[in-house]
Amino acid sequence: PHACFILSVEDDLVGDGGIMDLWVREARIFKYGSGVGTNYSNIRGEGEKLSGGGTSSGLMSFLKIGDRAAGAIKSGGTTRRAAKMVCLDIDHPEIEQFVNWKVEEEKKVAALIDAGYASDYEGEAYRTVSGQNSNNSVRIPNSFFEKLEKGEDWELKARTDGRVMKKVPAKELWNQISYAAWRCADPGTQYNTTINEWHTCPEGGEIRASNPCSEYMFLDNTACNLASANLIKFFNFENNTLDVEGFEYVCRLWTTVLEISVLMAQFPSKEVAQLSYEYRTLGLGYANLGTVLMVSGIPYDSEKARAIAGSITAIMTGIAYKTSAEMAEVMGAFPRYEENKTHMLRVMRNHRLAAYDADSYEGLSVKPQGLKAQYCPDYLLKAACKAWDDAVELGEKFGYRNAQATVIAPTGTIGLVMDCDTTGVEPDFALVKFKKLSGGGYMKIVNQSVPVALTNLGYNEKERDAIIKYAVGAGTFAGAPHINHQTLSEKGFIASEIAKLDKAVVSAFEIGFVFNVYALGEECLQRLGFTPEQYYNFEWSLLEAL
Known part of the structure; x- marks a missing residue:
């Protein structure tokens, strides 16, 4: 059941935990259809000295090997691509090459397409170039943004001895990241300071990476299992409300199921197995938020939509941690809880403060967005606040069975199986979609929520019929x-x-x-x-x- 993995890699070529060993561990994960992320910042940059003499060929040369390996090992033995995340700290000596990796490879793709090669993502043009089998993300601390704001240089540091190898204007580097993300959708950005300020277990180390879609962020060599609730199944179409009691029950039930599944999982290495038992991280989430908003006649990009999304997420997460505390009362807290107790309870209190939209928080550099009472339906706001009151109260008494309890996954595949019109927290990008299948062909997906949404927006039957035929076709x-x-x-x-x-x-x-x-x-x-x-x-x- 475990779908998300974060693996470490050391600056070693063939030893355990090193570069070549990582490809073996990744292969085990890809073979069974799961995804993996790794922070590669330990690997020395091009030109840094090697212990046996000479200099390193650099990080990028090894990333290209990993990219080829991932492309060869189709996920789950199917035609689906392997799911892989590559993270790199923004002070790594090769950060500029990493940021522009896909930009440069896309230029080669364009030339190959112009020369007559197939342009689809499984075609010869994309198969020829590197960098096509991973999502890439840059880890950025607040200190970088301070340099950016002041117009100062950013230092790129050697991995071996920490010396400054190069200075780059922070603005220039930020512009490169922005352009690359616009040009080819990579790299993403992960805000290291904020992520670690919400870290429940910093005594175990820093959060350095994520899984391929970035919903799971935790320690290296850990894993997370996923389950998502279809929100529309809790929606009352007669009065446009959510069945909070039913949703809370499902969250409680599935938190328990996911906890049990920790005992059933298989892992790619001893380290991941050990830490999975010691931290017991879970991944409860939901899908179809966009449909709930659509059928309610609420614009996705609105304060009300954000308040509803926040309250639903707060209810889910609060109930999950409350359930985790209840399990801790009977079965004991996760083994690493005591050494992280102070940190975890601080994070839990900050979640509760966000439910109440507090003015101040504990140990946070950036104030989070709390639930805005003026935009949030009262029944959802009250349920969210109570869920977090209970989660904190029980956690202070018994601790928690799980170091993390919730994530919101993209649900791109299981959303189809659950007949969701929208995935994860996303809006619908088109009322009629054609999903290109990796094995060939297309799947036509028509949003089934439009008639109800149009009714709630006040359109009459004739108007609804005309709009639907225009959008979907007759x-x-x-x-x-x-x-x-x-x-x-x-x-x-x-x-x-x-x-x-x-x-x-x-x-x-x-x-x-x-x-x-x-x-x-x-x-x-x-x-x-x-x-x-x-x-x-x-x-x-x-x-x-x-």
Whole structure:
């Protein structure tokens, strides 16, 4: 059941815990369909001296090896790509090359596509270049932003002795990160100071990395299991409210299930197995928030939407930690709790303060966004505050069974299985989507929440029908503009062939895709005056010819 892993890597080529050993540990994780993240900042930069003489070839040379390995080992033995996160501290000597890695590789891809190679992400152009099998993130402390604000230089430091190898204007480096993220969606940014100020177990070390989608952030060589609740299943369509009692019950139940699953998991190394038992981190989350907001007629980018999202998350997390404390009463706190007790209770109190939208917090550099009472439905606000009152009160008495209890995963795959219209906390980016499948073909996904949303926004039946047909399509050529039953008949199609087209167009990615010999048969195309040389040529378009 464990889906998220964070592994460490040491500045060693072939020893245990070193670079080549990491590829073996990653391979075990990829083989069974899970994802892994690692902070590579321990590895010395290009030009740093080696103990046996000579200088290091640098971090980037090894990242390219790991990238190839991940590309070769398809996740879970399927055509799905391996899920891999590469994190790097912003003071690493090769940070600029890392930031621009994918930018430069995309230029090569563009040249290969211009030369005639396939442009899809499984095609020869992307397979030829490096850096395509991981998400990349830069770890940034608050001290960098202080330099940025003052217009000062940022120091890049050697891994071996800490000496300054180069100085870069902080603004220039920040602009490179921003441009690269705009150009090719990488690297992401992880705010190291804030992350570690919310760390429940700093006595075990610093949080240095995350899993591939960054929902799980904890110590190196730890793992997290995931479960997500479909929020729309708790939604009352008659009065546009959430069943808080039912949601709390599910959160309590699944926190218990995830705790049990710690005993059932398999791990890629002894270190991960040991720390998983000592910290017992869990990953309860939810999906379909965007649908709940949509059917309620609430804009996603609004104060009310943020208040609802915050309160639902607070209820889930508060109930999860309350349940964890209840389990600790019976089974004992996680083994590393006592040494981290002061830190964890401080983090729990800060969560409770955020539920009450307090003015001050304990040990935080940046004030978090609390729940805004003026925008949050009263029943959700009260439930959120009570959940955190209980979580803190019970935790102070009994401790907690789990060092972490919740994450919000992207739910890109399980969201489909749960029939969610939206994934994780995200809005719907299109009412009709075509998911390109790695094994070939497309899946048409139509948002089923639009009719209810339009009703709650006050549209009448005629208006709703017109809007839905405009957005989704009618799914038939009957009465359609330009290409319809009449114009098809005039072109020579008979009734049975038109029926085939109507059936095929319901799930078609693009209208031209249904006009082919495989859907209509050779008899039809020959009657229309076309030859096998034409209709078996994939570059030829029947629709254009008609």
